[in-house]
Amino acid sequence: MGRIAGKTALVTGAASGIGQRTTERFVEEGARVAMTDWNAEGLAQAAAPLGDAVVTIHHDITDEDSWIAAVDQAVTALGSINILVNSAGTGKATNIEETTLEDWRRVMSINADGTFLGCKHGVLAMKQTGGGSIVNLSSVSGLVGGHNMAAYNASKGAVRLLTKSVALHCARKAYDIRCNSVHPAFILTPMVEAMIERSRDPSSTQGKLEAQIPLRRMGEAQDVADMILYLSSDESRFVTGAEFVIDGGLTAG
Template sequence: MARVSGKKALITGGAQGLGACFGRMLAAEGAKVALTDINLKGAEETAAAINADHPGAAFAFPHDVTKKDDWVRVLAEASEAMDGISVLINNAGIGTFANIETETYEGWRRTQEIDVDSIFIGTQLAMPYLKDNQPASIINISSAAGLIADGMMLAYNTAKSAVRMMSKSIALHCARSGYDIRCNSVHPVFTRTPIIDPLIGLGGGGKTGEEKLVRQIPMKRLGEPEDVGYCILYLASDESRFVTAAEFKIDGGITAQ
């Protein structure tokens, strides 16, 4: 029996990077996946690649997670395509790199809108679908930056720590309401996807920039998307059926220092 057989997962930001990897790994273990993204072409290409190996497993939808109307449409379409939604992976996000003196109000607002507000809007609208498809799992992608701070990550630190606490509040509400809907946050460190390119650039670019990031990580390497994907597989599956309001650090040890 595959690990997530029968699960129906909606993954935001599914066109590339972590979201695409989650889609591939969940489909390989028997789930249906709805990949949503503002980059529809990317989501369609990822879905096509998944379907080449697992016919009929993946679907793609255009979706701006900051827009309530988009959520209403995408939830209905994804539920129709997969015959329900039992896993919601709030993964879409942006990284913004500025400090208290250089961050703009627009940059600050945009980061909160995409990285935090979208999870409130989307999870609230997804609740009826998840309640209809119990046992269900909500997985919110926070960051190691939700646990430890950096002077150049003002807006991102703030957003990702909010995601951590929002996840616990959602989890407690669901548990106390008697729903079999779990909610957990995941905290990756620098992981090899396009989102870290600006950070590599800040460190001088190329190998030098990458080495500067790696130096901060006790295990002395960047994360690979699959390192996070194995945690997502566990949280999407019933193997984690007693796990809620927890935070999973996929961080090579960085937050222990």
């Protein structure tokens, strides 16, 4: 019997990285999953090995009509949504002087607006079908500042406190919907691989990143997926409005 056997999930950003690995873990543990992403080709490739346990939905998380349609399609295909994982996101490593208003709006619209819309439409759907669990991808950048993370810091800080507001609202209304945030750092996914490739000296950048991490390695998508699995399962039934750091000890000192 899987840890989330019989549950249904909607995972955004499921074509890549943490969203993709989370979907795979969910299927391994007995759930059926609506995988969403705006990258249709990546989504089809990620879904292919998972067979009937998943459906794919083309979805732009910055657009409210797209959210309404995605939730509707997921409920039609799966019968309910018990778990929502807001994993789709984007990065931008620029300081306050370099960040253009266009950069700011793009990062905020994906990371902050997209997660807001997901929580809103997730709660509206889950309260009809007996509750559930929402997991939002913040970052250590939602907890501590970085000199070159102006828009990313702001967007992930927004996700952190949005999560607590959603958790408290759902608790007050007795919806039986929990909402928690996870805060990874340096997880080797296509997002971080692209950042390393764009650096001045990619061959030494990964080594420098690893040297900053007390556990002396980059994280893997699996490290985050396992925490998301716990928060999505009934094992975390008394956990809501909380934040979970997955960073190899980076922010412990």
